[in-house]
Amino acid sequence: MLDTSQIQLIESDVESARITLYNLSDELVDHICCAIEDQMRNGKSFDEAYSLLKEQTGIKVLQSIQENTLYLTDKKYRLMKTTMKITGNVSLALLALGTLFKIFHWPGAGPLLVVGFVLVCFFFFPAVIYINRREEGSKSPMLLNLSILIGGILLMMGILFKVMHWPIANLLLQGGWFFVLFLFLPTLLYAKLKDAKSGFEKRVYVLGVVALIIFELATMFKMMHWPGAGPLMILGSLLLVAVFLPLYTNMRFKNAELKAGQFIYLITISMYAVVLTALLAMNVSKDILGCFVREQDNGTAINHYFEQKESHFAAAVGTDSVAMMNAEKIKFVSEEAAKVKNEIQSLRLNLVQEIEQVDKQAALAAISESIKINKKDNYDQIDHMLFDQDGNGLANSLKGKLDVYLEQILKVTSSNKELSENISKILDTSSKKNYDSMVSWEEANFKHNPLISTMALLTALERNVSMVESSAIQYINQ
């Protein structure tokens, strides 16, 4: 018969195999005891019998017994695992497609993202946490699972609300960060410290969690537009990738615990995290494009004024004796200006038509009410249209037209030095020095320029052309 200390040894061994199902561990201990007693009856000592049994079964087998038991006894668990796999895959794919549709301004991005986020938040994410808890067993504290569940759902919902421009997005995000930063991460640290085998391991975990906290704070600051996000982001990612990652993987590498598969995963995920963070840090909210809508509308109103003024002026020329005298010159200036303005107008129309994929009528409507433009932030196609391989392209030909206009106007105003200088200054299209290299006018103004700001720029150029025209005519009429 076995004594208490022997049974305790078996119990602790079973426990160390992470057998966490309460009934199962009792039954396994019972089963092992019986097997050992069987062997002892055949004349073996306890130690001999137990080590023989351990050789035959081992920890892995015990664990797989647990998993099989879980699987067989728990229908809910099986259902959860299937749910998780299906909803997980579907919802993450929906999110990726939604992002893609949103970036490329294809219709349907909104519904894709909403369905994706709802599936992630209310089916997939709870299922992952449930499975994780079942497999980890009672070893992981309840608070850990609960805080990441609530925090994660709040954060994801916050992001969805933010993307869809729904109210209370910030409230959801702040709530989410509260749960993650103040409940989940400290509990995670506590659980990891309890598991840690050495003082060094403890310090590595503390470092990792602190780095995560800084990193999360940085994301929060960035999204709430609070100052200080940049330095926090730099500090957090440095700690995480340059300090924690090598220490942690080295520790596991030395213990020969690190498998190639896990390492690939860790490196890939870190690289993505770094890139995504950097991209976010280098970006500003799309709301900033409102600035160009304002500029564009203001410019349109001014250009409309100049158009009307010109047509009134043309009608009045016949009655004005001074204007009659200079009719020839005035006509020349107006015609030269009209050439450039037509070029600018057709270029702007062309860009809007091409990028928005609409007909002329709709493009004209979009130009006069620029808030309605969909792909305000498209710059790839603009670059493609304005610059061709050898740097000629439409931007270059616009520059040529402006230069010709300046030349012609200066012929008329040459007798007034001050005015001529003034006009040369505002129609200047020369290359400018930027740091060490010369940057051409068209590169500086049109390269990597999104649709809405290109429109505003063209409209401002048109305004300047009109201003020059009107001051030249005024000069002639003196």
Place this chain on the structure above:
Amino acid sequence: MKKSIYYLGIACANLMLFGSLFKIQHWPGASVMLVLAVFLFCFAFLPMALMNSYNEGGQKYKALHIVTFIVFFISMMGVIFKVQHWPGAGIFLPFGITLPFILFLPVYLYQTRNEKNKDNVNFSAIMFGLTFLAVFSVLLALNVSKGIILKIGTNLRINNEAAAFNMATIKVADKQNPILEESDKLCVYIEALKDHLLIASDNTLGGKASLDITQMANMENSNIPVHILLGDDSNNKMEELKSKINSYRESVLASEKISPELSELSSTIFDVSDKDTEDGKITWEQRTFGAYQLIVVLDALTQIQSNVRLVESELLAVK
């Protein structure tokens, strides 16, 4: 796993990190590091580590190893093409964003469907990691590149130039006109407001306002403009500005020589009334300055100055 693979992986992640940090700070050498990181990852680390994993008992998962290589190769290449503005980024990007979820994940789930042993690749970790990736990439759709700030700087410069041009066209003989004084007063008031914003946003200026668009960190600050213009300490600056613009518009409209089209223009561009939108009534100051970055606010103020100078010059041009 071989030591060389281990070092290679750590090197890739750190090159990527420092490349990104240099890029954010606009320091030289960022591109070299980023390109090196991605090329090392795609052409050395990923194939070597996957071969190693395959030979160390991964034979069961042949398809998974191949798919992992293809997916993350394309995805990382998409990233570097996009970050470096190389031609063809548009082709890589759609695949880069979606492939981890529509190719890698299904193959992974299928190949490990009967896997009970969690030792090899941790299931939960992969699921959490991919969720993080998907959710975070959604955020990218909310943003535009910071280069846009330079474009607003271009706007601002052109507005300044236009204002200077119009000021220069005004004849000495005209300087009796009362509208001149009105225009000057409004422009000087706005200029002082701009200086105030600049000084408050940058403590390195030492009380002297200078506009430096390359100081991105200041230019994208949105707290100080909002605080100064719309906050509790704003001392009703916006009411003051609005009443000044209103009275300027009234005196322009009251000019005897004004043409109908110029009065129409003045009513449009100096309109500071509230507007009804889908989200209810929005005031002019909210529309123009609300929650915007410093550069946007400066541009909006410069636009008003430029408009004032244009109307002034047009008004004085009428004989």
